[in-house]
Amino acid sequence: MNTSIGKRLALLLSGVLLLTGCYAAPAAESVWQGSTPPESAQSTQPPAAETAITTYPVPEENLLVSINMADSPSTGGFWQWDMMLHPYIEAYDPVTRTAYVPCYQSGCRHNDSTCSACFGNLSALAEYRDSLYALVQQDGESAASLVSRPLSGGALRVLASWEPENEGEEYRCALRCISFGKAYLTVIRAAYLPEDGQLTRDEQENRLVSVDLQTGEEATILEHAENYDLYGVWGDCAVFQVQETAEGAPDFADWAAQQPEEASWDEYERLYIRYRILSRDLRTGVETTIVDGSEPFVWSADPHRSWGKYAVYQVGRSVYVYDMETQETKKLFTHEQERKFYNYLLLDGHAIVLCGTENACNAWAVDLADGSVIELDTRGGNVMPFSAHYECDGYFAGLLSDSPGNYELCHISKEDFYRSNYDGAFQ
Numbered sequence: 001m002n003t004s005i006g007k008r009l010a011l012l013l014s015g016v017l018l019l020t021g022c023y024a025a026p027a028a029e030s031v032w033q034g035s036t037p038p039e040s041a042q043s044t045q046p047p048a049a050e051t052a053i054t055t056y057p058v059p060e061e062n063l064l065v066s067i068n069m070a071d072s073p074s075t076g077g078f079w080q081w082d083m084m085l086h087p088y089i090e091a092y093d094p095v096t097r098t099a100y101v102p103c104y105q106s107g108c109r110h111n112d113s114t115c116s117a118c119f120g121n122l123s124a125l126a127e128y129r130d131s132l133y134a135l136v137q138q139d140g141e142s143a144a145s146l147v148s149r150p151l152s153g154g155a156l157r158v159l160a161s162w163e164p165e166n167e168g169e170e171y172r173c174a175l176r177c178i179s180f181g182k183a184y185l186t187v188i189r190a191a192y193l194p195e196d197g198q199l200t201r202d203e204q205e206n207r208l209v210s211v212d213l214q215t216g217e218e219a220t221i222l223e224h225a226e227n228y229d230l231y232g233v234w235g236d237c238a239v240f241q242v243q244e245t246a247e248g249a250p251d252f253a254d255w256a257a258q259q260p261e262e263a264s265w266d267e268y269e270r271l272y273i274r275y276r277i278l279s280r281d282l283r284t285g286v287e288t289t290i291v292d293g294s295e296p297f298v299w300s301a302d303p304h305r306s307w308g309k310y311a312v313y314q315v316g317r318s319v320y321v322y323d324m325e326t327q328e329t330k331k332l333f334t335h336e337q338e339r340k341f342y343n344y345l346l347l348d349g350h351a352i353v354l355c356g357t358e359n360a361c362n363a364w365a366v367d368l369a370d371g372s373v374i375e376l377d378t379r380g381g382n383v384m385p386f387s388a389h390y391e392c393d394g395y396f397a398g399l400l401s402d403s404p405g406n407y408e409l410c411h412i413s414k415e416d417f418y419r420s421n422y423d424g425a426f427q
Contacts, residue, residue, distance in 0.1 A: 049253045052366060052373075060310035062137065062179040062232045062324075067123045069390045069397060072127050074151055077392050079123055079132075085111070088117035089125065094395040096413045097426060104153075113203040120145075124175040124419035127252045128152070133183060133213065135175040139163070142170035146183060146211055159183075168199075179233040182210045186225060221282060232306030234324035236283050239311040242276045244293055249327075275299060278312050279327060290314060290322055290329065292353035304345035308329040310368045312351050314346060319344055319353055321368055333365045333366045333373065348414055356382055365418055377420035385422045386412055400425045 009066075057069045070079045076092040088110040092099045103117040110117055119125070120136035121273055123144075127133075133148045143163040147156045162171040172188045189205035208222040208230065223240070224227055231239040249255075249272035256263035273295030280286070291313060293298055298314040304314055309325045317335040322328075332351060333343070339355040346352070350365040363376040363384055379385050381401075388396040396417055398412040408427065416424035 019268040026322055052420045053415050062234055063126050064177050065175045070125050071392045113156050126178050128178050144171055144173040160211045160218050177232045181213050184210050231311045234309045238280045244274045245274045298342050300343050302345040307346035376417050
């Protein structure tokens with residue numbers, strides 16, 4: 001891997017790790033009332049050498065978009081990019097452990113859109129059905145376009161654009177996922193208005209839209225998407241997490257000013273914020289509640305909350321999987337002990353389920369299809385020794401921790417990860 005890219009990716013991912021770590025925010029107080037979380041983890045045993053390990057290819061639909069790296073089915077590795085270092089993408093092959101620029105034009109300087117590796121000021125990228133789709137920012141990041149290019153090369157095609165009509169306006173867009181021939185994006189339009197001698201940002205539009213990848217047709221799914229967090233889309237079914245504030249709740253800043261000590265968002269959230277999980281029929285707009293606001297929902301900051309047709313959520317000490325194709329729910333895993341912190345993420349057809357205290361962490365990989373469980377060795381620490389963030393068909397990319405607070409961007413085969421052979425990780 002390009003050393004400079006590796007260092008910058010490690011820095012970005014370590015920021016994510018600080019937010020999520022081994023675990024998410026504390027569960028609702030009622031989940032673990034009357035119990036005392038243990039202070040140290042039980043030692044874990046990795047699977048025996050003869051134990052069969054099941055791994056999966058990356059889904060062809062419901063491709064979730066991450067930062068700075070994407071799966072590449074055509075090469076068997078990853079796409080990676082860093083616009084602060086250079087204006088082109090790279091392909092990384094974890095088998096040969098080499099990176100290269102996917103451009104074969106003789107004498108190309110890889111610095112404009114005539115190069116097959118250049119897309120502009122790239123903020124998101126995904127390979128889908130023999131093409132690359134990219135969200136690029138323009139005009140000082142006040143405008144954005146969704147573009148595509150065949151893997152074989154050629155000119156960029158602009159599918160959709162969002163440009164401000166008035167001075168002082170900007171569009172901020174995020175590519176959330178690509179599924180069944182459509183890209184799903186959050187589109188935010190804001191204006192900077194003068195107030196008391198300063199410019200104040202006023203959000204005037206926050207929509208969830210779909211863009212047809214063949215025709216470029218844009219359709220609004222949610223006119224007001226401020227409190228909706230998209231988990232994933234499978235066919236005509238979308239799953240969301242919805243944040244709801246209790247009626248009559250004070251503004252956080254006003255509430256914090258009245259507290260005798262430094263107030264935390266966690267405490268405000270426990271008092272006034274509730275979460276629902278719901279599915280939405282994209283043809284009819286009909287919403288069906290999966291988890292209502294009265295249940296002890298465990299929030300996770302990790303972006304991996306769906307994989308293929310599966311969406312995962314946690315209520316209390318139990319983790320559930322929702323099949324977006326059949327629209328059925330089943331309990332996947334229950335933590336035997338009550339812990340202070342919980343987290344979960346989805347990669348490689350498994351829910352990586354974690355729980356812990358300030359001093360300890362336990363982790364399991366649970367197969368979404370058959371429910372089989374592999375306990376992962378955390379080596380007695382309070383974070384995962386290897387924190388997976390991206391995947392291709394045979395490998396994970398993520399952060400390897402060789403000491404507290406010291407992380408390196410590395411790769412590891414999926415088999416080594418499930419066998420807790422973190423020494424098999426490589427840069």
